[in-house]
Amino acid sequence: MIKILILDDSDRKIDKIKQVLLEGCGLHENDIEVANSVATGRMAITKDYFDLVLLDLVLPLFENEEPQEDGGLSFIRDIISADGRIKIPTQIIGLTEKENAYNKEKEEFQSLLFNVIHCKQSDVEWISQVKQAVNYSMRCKETVESRLRSRNNYDIAVICALSEEFKQMIQAFGGEDKWQTIQIEEDIPFQFRSTVITTANNHDVRVVAAMAGRPGVIPTSVLTTLMYTLFHVESVFMTGFSAGFPSNNLKLGDILVASSIQDYASGKLKDVDGSVKLLKEIHQVETSTSFSLAMQELIEDDDTQSIIMSKIRKANLLVDSRDSYQVQWSATCCGPYVVTSKEVVEELQENNRKLEGLDMEGFGLYLSSKLLSGKTQKTALWMKGVGDFADPNKADGYHRTCSYSSAVLLYRFIKEKL
Numbered sequence: 001m002i003k004i005l006i007l008d009d010s011d012r013k014i015d016k017i018k019q020v021l022l023e024g025c026g027l028h029e030n031d032i033e034v035a036n037s038v039a040t041g042r043m044a045i046t047k048d049y050f051d052l053v054l055l056d057l058v059l060p061l062f063e064n065e066e067p068q069e070d071g072g073l074s075f076i077r078d079i080i081s082a083d084g085r086i087k088i089p090t091q092i093i094g095l096t097e098k099e100n101a102y103n104k105e106k107e108e109f110q111s112l113l114f115n116v117i118h119c120k121q122s123d124v125e126w127i128s129q130v131k132q133a134v135n136y137s138m139r140c141k142e143t144v145e146s147r148l149r150s151r152n153n154y155d156i157a158v159i160c161a162l163s164e165e166f167k168q169m170i171q172a173f174g175g176e177d178k179w180q181t182i183q184i185e186e187d188i189p190f191q192f193r194s195t196v197i198t199t200a201n202n203h204d205v206r207v208v209a210a211m212a213g214r215p216g217v218i219p220t221s222v223l224t225t226l227m228y229t230l231f232h233v234e235s236v237f238m239t240g241f242s243a244g245f246p247s248n249n250l251k252l253g254d255i256l257v258a259s260s261i262q263d264y265a266s267g268k269l270k271d272v273d274g275s276v277k278l279l280k281e282i283h284q285v286e287t288s289t290s291f292s293l294a295m296q297e298l299i300e301d302d303d304t305q306s307i308i309m310s311k312i313r314k315a316n317l318l319v320d321s322r323d324s325y326q327v328q329w330s331a332t333c334c335g336p337y338v339v340t341s342k343e344v345v346e347e348l349q350e351n352n353r354k355l356e357g358l359d360m361e362g363f364g365l366y367l368s369s370k371l372l373s374g375k376t377q378k379t380a381l382w383m384k385g386v387g388d389f390a391d392p393n394k395a396d397g398y399h400r401t402c403s404y405s406s407a408v409l410l411y412r413f414i415k416e417k418l
Helices: 011-024 038-047 071-080 099-111 125-151 163-172 217-230 289-300 302-314 342-351 362-372 396-417
Strands: 004-007 032-035 052-055 091-096 115-118 156-160 193-198 204-211 235-238 241-244 255-263 267-272 275-280 283-286 327-334 355-359 379-388
Touching: 004 011, 004 038, 011 032, 011 125, 032 038, 038 052, 038 071, 052 071, 052 125, 071 091, 091 125, 115 125, 156 163, 156 217, 156 396, 163 204, 163 396, 193 396, 204 217, 217 235, 217 362, 235 362, 241 396, 255 289, 255 355, 255 362, 255 396, 283 362, 289 327, 289 379, 289 396, 302 327, 302 396, 327 362, 342 355, 355 379, 362 379, 379 396
Parallel strands: 004 032, 004 052, 052 091, 091 115, 156 204, 156 235, 235 379, 241 379, 255 327, 327 355
Antiparallel strands: 193 204, 241 355, 255 283, 255 379, 267 275
């Protein structure tokens, strides 16, 4: 809705204009403000933005003074010569009952690209003109707001923790040529990129992407929240590399998709038998049902595996001549530090035998999604390749491969399931 300032010193005329605005234009009382002099009008536009000012041409310069024939033009001149303290109205329309003032000042008003309406009380034409002006202001504001919303509105977001992960994600989504840099006015320390993916159903999905630049739950939570609030996305995805738990079913290079993510480092530190122990409080967040079903269908699709392997070979990222990197729908956990201790891994698995992966970011992604869900549910999905097994034998040679393959899986998910 638009905001209107009536600048007039006649109570009778103000009441008539307000009646037209309230009953004829559908505005609300709190959309309308009234000022009775040039000075109070100037004060009003220093405090608030107005989409439309309905300005009497004959106005007193100050309260309780005699009206001046050029009072309205004095207000206009103040605006034109104003500094940054004045919030310039979008549209100004002169509105006068006095024919002499109308004839005298009409030409100067029009030279300043403003209109003047002669509101004779015996004539209803001025009411129609006011309605047209209000309708035009409404449509202009709706158009501007719609363009602003569409400019910063995206369907989904993709985030990565580290630059190595982000670079491989860009490549998996078609390479640098497919992406553009997003310019935003807000003072935010992240660089945002955008692209468009056409799905199998011929639907264009607008994608915004960024990297946190550092590992950890807090940077991921901040970036995830920004994606939901700044770009109004429905879903946030995360790709990259993570650690896995040793098992017969899991090998280096395999891709984990988190059915749930548990915070393994929350609880209470307490002295127990001369040593400090963490008394754990298990916090776990599951992914949405819709994503769960869609991703499991994609994993079970025979083409998914072959497409991922074909892309990996084409990118020359195959490690140790593996024939196949498996995709697994798994429970994972998250904490604030890199784990290289066999004892810690065994303790984590004792608490939850279904855990297969761990990283330092995922819980921030899933918890932010859950906490920001209100009337509209926010969804999130974490998928990362297994780069090591949380032991001292770090397998850094898998980092690029895991970052790329997990992003290829996400790209196919977007193409086939969104």
